[in-house]
Each structure stands twice: as structure tokens, then as C-alpha cells.
Amino acid sequence: MADRILITGANRGIGLEMTRQAAAAGHQVTAACRKPDKADELNALAADSGGRITVIGMEVRDEDSVRAAAAHVGGLDLVVCNAGTLNARGGLTDPGHTPENIAESLMTNIAGVFFTARHFAGHLKGSAAPRIAVISSQMGSSERAGTTAPIYRATKAAATNLARSMALELADDGIAVGAYHPGWVQTDMGGAEAAITVEESAEGLLQRFAALGPATSGVFETYQGEAMPF
Numbered sequence: 001m002a003d004r005i006l007i008t009g010a011n012r013g014i015g016l017e018m019t020r021q022a023a024a025a026g027h028q029v030t031a032a033c034r035k036p037d038k039a040d041e042l043n044a045l046a047a048d049s050g051g052r053i054t055v056i057g058m059e060v061r062d063e064d065s066v067r068a069a070a071a072h073v074g075g076l077d078l079v080v081c082n083a084g085t086l087n088a089r090g091g092l093t094d095p096g097h098t099p100e101n102i103a104e105s106l107m108t109n110i111a112g113v114f115f116t117a118r119h120f121a122g123h124l125k126g127s128a129a130p131r132i133a134v135i136s137s138q139m140g141s142s143e144r145a146g147t148t149a150p151i152y153r154a155t156k157a158a159a160t161n162l163a164r165s166m167a168l169e170l171a172d173d174g175i176a177v178g179a180y181h182p183g184w185v186q187t188d189m190g191g192a193e194a195a196i197t198v199e200e201s202a203e204g205l206l207q208r209f210a211a212l213g214p215a216t217s218g219v220f221e222t223y224q225g226e227a228m229p230f
């Protein structure tokens with residue numbers, strides 16, 4: 001069945017590859033990114049997609065931007081909250097952690113998910129299989145705690161927690177919500193030495209989203225369907 005899908009952060013990395021694969025599989029994709037004019041790869045993909053990909057502008061930290069984007073989008077079956085940022089990789093003494101980029105991380109990785117769900121959940125009404133997928137990370141799992149990137153870890157712990165809360169809040173509307181670890185992926189964020197390609201990650205994630213429904217709502221799992229500890 002062809003789904004109508006919104007993907008945030010669709011101009012590069014995992015978001016771009018999910019857009020590519022979903023459109024190739026026949027789904028209708030609204031690909032959101034914050035600078036559509038500069039999204040060359042995504043725009044080329046959209047131009048070649050036979051109308052399956054529509055590119056829209058959306059800065060997930062800015063609720064007005066999310067609200068304005070939502071006003072231009074019709075009915076959806078799946079919302080993928082993928083946009084994310086990693087502010088600094090070191091621990092407490094890493095000077096890369098600044099008040100400004102900590103605020104940006106909190107607003108992107110947590111509030112961005114909240115704003116996206118807040119303004120697009122209504123678009124799922126009328127769908128036969130309404131779903132919201134939050135791209136979190138195993139780095140947000142408290143059972144997988146580590147010594148790197150503590151702010152990023154905290155934002156992803158919050159994103160997973162938010163997915164659980166939304167799963168409960170939206171259950172009466174029949175909307176299923178899941179949180180996903182995409183693997184350690186070869187992207188700008190994951191780095192060239194990461195374990196898997198964007199193709200592997202996106203393929204697995206899209207399969208997991210297809211399996212998401214009321215019976216599995218609230219799940220936190222990997223792109224391969226393995227349960228993640230919270």
C-alpha cells in the first residue's frame with residue numbers, strides 16, 4: 001500500500017536516503033528541509049521522482065515554520081521526525097559544548113519532535129494506518145550510557161521519552177508512535193568509519209515503520225527490529 005509520508009531533515013544523510021527509497025517503493029513523500037533552495041541533491045531527486053517527492057521548507061526548532069509548513073501539506077499516513085543535530089562529541093571538559101549549541105540541540109532534538117508531532121498529528125486523521133516515527137538513538141538509552149556526547153545522549157533520551165508519551169496521548173486517535181535507533185550510520189553525523197551505510201539503515205527503518213501499529217505503539221527498537229532498552 002502506498003503511504004503518504006512526511007520526512008524531516010530530508011536533504012542529506014538518513015533522511016535523504018529514506019526519501020529516495022520510499023519514493024522508489026511508490027510512496028508519496030513530502031521531504032522537509034530548512035533550506036530548500038540549497039538542497040541540490042534532494043531537489044534533483046524530486047525532479048526525477050515522477051511527482052512522488054515534494055520538497056518543503058521547515059526549520060523544526062521554529063514552531064511558526066513548522067506551523068506554516070503544515071498548512072501546505074494534505075493528509076498523511078506516516079510522519080518521520082528525523083531532523084537532528086549533535087553539538088559536541090566530548091565530555092564535560094569539551095569546550096565544544098556551548099550554551100548556544102546546547103540550546104540548539106535541545107530545541108532541534110526535543111522541541112523539534114514535539115512541534116512536528118503537534119502540527120502534523122492532525123494530518124494523520126483519516127489514514128488507515130496513522131503513525132509517527134521518532135528517529136532517536138541508542139546513545140539516549142540509559143542502559144547504554146557512555147562517556148561521549150552527553151548533551152546529545154540526553155536529548156535522545158528525551159526524544160525516546162517523548163515518543164512514549166505521545167504513544168499514550170495519541171492512542172485514542174489510533175495513532176501509533178515508535179522510537180528508532182537507525183544504527184551507527186555513515187553520514188556527516190555518524191562519520192565515514194560508521195558501521196553501516198545509509199542504504200542499510202533507511203531500508204531497515206522503512207520496514208520497521210511499516211510494522212508499526214496500535215499493537216506495537218510505544219516501541220523503542222533498532223532499524224533491524226531488535227528491542228532497545230530505555
Ligand SMILES: NC(=O)c1ccc[n+]([C@@H]2O[C@H](COP(=O)([O-])OP(=O)(O)OC[C@H]3O[C@@H](n4cnc5c(N)ncnc54)[C@H](OP(=O)(O)O)[C@@H]3O)[C@@H](O)[C@H]2O)c1
Pocket residue numbers: 008009010011012013014015033034035058059060061082083084085108112135136137138181182183184185186187188189190191194
Ligand atoms: N548517523 C548516525 O550514526 C546516527 C545514529 C543514531 C541516531 N541518528 C539520528 O538520525 C537522524 C539523522 O541523522 P543523520 O546521520 O542523517 O545526520 P546528518 O547527516 O547530520 O543530517 C541531519 C539532518 O537533520 C537536519 N536538521 C538539523 N537541524 C535541523 C533543524 N533545526 N531543522 C530542520 N532540519 C534540521 C539537517 O539539515 P541541514 O542540512 O539544514 O543541517 C540534515 O538534513 C538524527 O536525528 C540523528 O540524531 C544518527
